[in-house]
Amino acid sequence: MTDTQKTATLSFDDTTVELPILSPSEGPDVIDIRKLYAQANVFTYDPGFTSTASCDSAITYIDGGKGELLHRGYPIDQLAEKSHYLEVCYLLLNGELPTAAELEEFENIVTRHTMIHEQMVNLFRGFRRDAHPMAIMNGVVGAMSAFYHDSTDITDPRQREIAAFRMIAKMPTIAAMAYKYTIGQPFVYPRNDLDYASNFLRMCFAVPAEDYEVNPILSRAMDRIFTLHADHEQNASTSTVRLASSSGANPFACIAAGIACLWGPAHGGANQACLEMLREIGTVDRIPEYIARAKDKNDPFRLMGFGHRVYKNFDPRAKVMKQSADEVLDLLGVEDNPVLQVAKELEKAALADPYFSEKKLFPNVDFYSGIILEAMGFPTSMFTPIFALSRTVGWISQWKEMISDPALKIGRPRQLYVGDSFRDYVDVENR
Numbered sequence: 504m505t506d507t508q509k510t511a512t513l514s515f516d517d518t519t520v521e522l523p524i525l526s527p528s529e530g531p532d533v534i535d536i537r538k539l540y541a542q543a544n545v546f547t548y549d550p551g552f553t554s555t556a557s558c559d560s561a562i563t564y565i566d567g568g569k570g571e572l573l574h575r576g577y578p579i580d581q582l583a584e585k586s587h588y589l590e591v592c593y594l595l596l597n598g599e600l601p602t603a604a605e606l607e608e609f610e611n612i613v614t615r616h617t618m619i620h621e622q623m624v625n626l627f628r629g630f631r632r633d634a635h636p637m638a639i640m641n642g643v644v645g646a647m648s649a650f651y652h653d654s655t656d657i658t659d660p661r662q663r664e665i666a667a668f669r670m671i672a673k674m675p676t677i678a679a680m681a682y683k684y685t686i687g688q689p690f691v692y693p694r695n696d697l698d699y700a701s702n703f704l705r706m707c708f709a710v711p712a713e714d715y716e717v718n719p720i721l722s723r724a725m726d727r728i729f730t731l732h733a734d735h736e737q738n739a740s741t742s743t744v745r746l747a748s749s750s751g752a753n754p755f756a757c758i759a760a761g762i763a764c765l766w767g768p769a770h771g772g773a774n775q776a777c778l779e780m781l782r783e784i785g786t787v788d789r790i791p792e793y794i795a796r797a798k799d800k801n802d803p804f805r806l807m808g809f810g811h812r813v814y815k816n817f818d819p820r821a822k823v824m825k826q827s828a829d830e831v832l833d834l835l836g837v838e839d840n841p842v843l844q845v846a847k848e849l850e851k852a853a854l855a856d857p858y859f860s861e862k863k864l865f866p867n868v869d870f871y872s873g874i875i876l877e878a879m880g881f882p883t884s885m886f887t888p889i890f891a892l893s894r895t896v897g898w899i900s901q902w903k904e905m906i907s908d909p910a911l912k913i914g915r916p917r918q919l920y921v922g923d924s925f926r927d928y929v930d931v932e933n934r
């Protein structure tokens with residue numbers, strides 16, 4: 504960022520303050536209000552952070568108006584087409600695309616850290632079989648600090664690196680184990696001769712009773728889903744990870760906090776909610792009824808998979824996801840999948856309706872991801888765990904960027920207090 508030497512003048516009552524304006528490499532300028540309270544004895548007020556930059560970051564940039572998403576400057580559609588998830592992980596973590604040798608070393612390290620501590624298997628058995636896989640992931644990831652205590656000192660760059668590798672490598676194993684546990688099947692160990700996405704599919708769908716061959720088209724689609732969900736600026740779960748990390752909490756606890764936040768249906772839980780909505784709509788002729796409900800101010804119903812805080816154009820990830828959906832469903836011979844038919848007609852009807860175009864509500868990443876995952880055989884309860892698995896590298900990259908900033912301060916927002924002013928205690932007999 505550069506100090507533009509320009510300032511914003513804020514005047515009210517008998518107070519005037521000059522606030523520096525900082526310029527980014529992409530996107531709008533920011534007004535630096537760090538000294539505002541000290542100089543003018545006022546706070547700013549922005550509950551949903553709609554106009555607030557919480558940090559400076561060099562990892563991901565979104566242009567909501569253009570529908571553009573860049574990871575270290577590279578557009579998501581090019582990365583989805585030409586790269587693959589572990590290479591994107593390297594890019595997010597290190598800032599540059601790896602050479603062939605760097606990529607090989609990175610992939611070897613990740614591949615050889617995919618097994619979890621065998622004692623952790625007992626953690627799964629503490630859950631009911633009908634536990635949501637996100638509840639299991641949240642618990643198991645939070646417990647990782649108890650098993651990998653030798654990589655919890657965040658002041659040690661080497662321990663930070665080991666923790667990062669452990670989480671990127673082990674998250675698919677934990678997600679697959681959470682799935683196997685809920686369906687009563689035995690855990691399947693990772694294999695070092697498989698790529699990251701194929702390993703995950705095999706850990707989810709293989710059974711000891713027979714060999715399992717990963718379909719290359721499905722593993723490519725799986726890898727693309729991982730890539731499309733890898734990072735997304737300061738979204739709610741990433742902001743949660745940053746805030747938790749600002750207190751110096753260990754990285755496993757901070758990533759568990761991110762998993763908890765992602766679970767919400769307004770965020771990462773939207774892919775599960777979207778598929779459940781498409782199933783509830785059921786047939787194309789019922790779409791007008793649901794469009795009307797989404798527009799009705801008195802009805803809390805919203806079109807899951809539509810709208811975005813930042814994108815006021817198509818989510819570029821949704822475009823790639825839609826192309827993948829067609830490929831996977833075509834391969835599986837389910838291109839006439841009723842859910843996909845409803846999805847396609849719903850998208851068409853919503854985009855033709857002025858309510859959605861005026862409010863700039865377009866399909867987001869969650870609109871098509873659930874359809875692909877369902878076609879691949881995942882239950883809806885596994886959609887958000889897959890999102891969490893994919894986003895782990897984004898959370899860790901943002902955590903790494905923040906922790907290594909010498910200017911790091913604990914995040915501690917203030918408030919607009921609307922409660923009672925000072926009053927004395929009243930004894931119960933006098934109330």
Ligand code: SDX
Binds near residue numbers: 735805
């Ligand atoms: C993700 O932040 C990220 O980057 C997130 C994410 C990531 O990669 O990390 O991209 C992943 O979370 C994608 C979003 C998934 N969520 C959903 O699909 C749930 C449905 N979408 C909505 O809940 C909503 O659009 C949000 C939460 C995504 C965004 O909400 P905002 O920015 O707070 O916008 P808003 O709620 O103020 O809505 C603006 C207007 C409102 O109407 P008015 O009050 O102005 O009259 O649009 C309406 C809303 O009622 N609206 C919708 C709608 N989304 C917003 N109306 C119908 N259906 C919808 N989906």
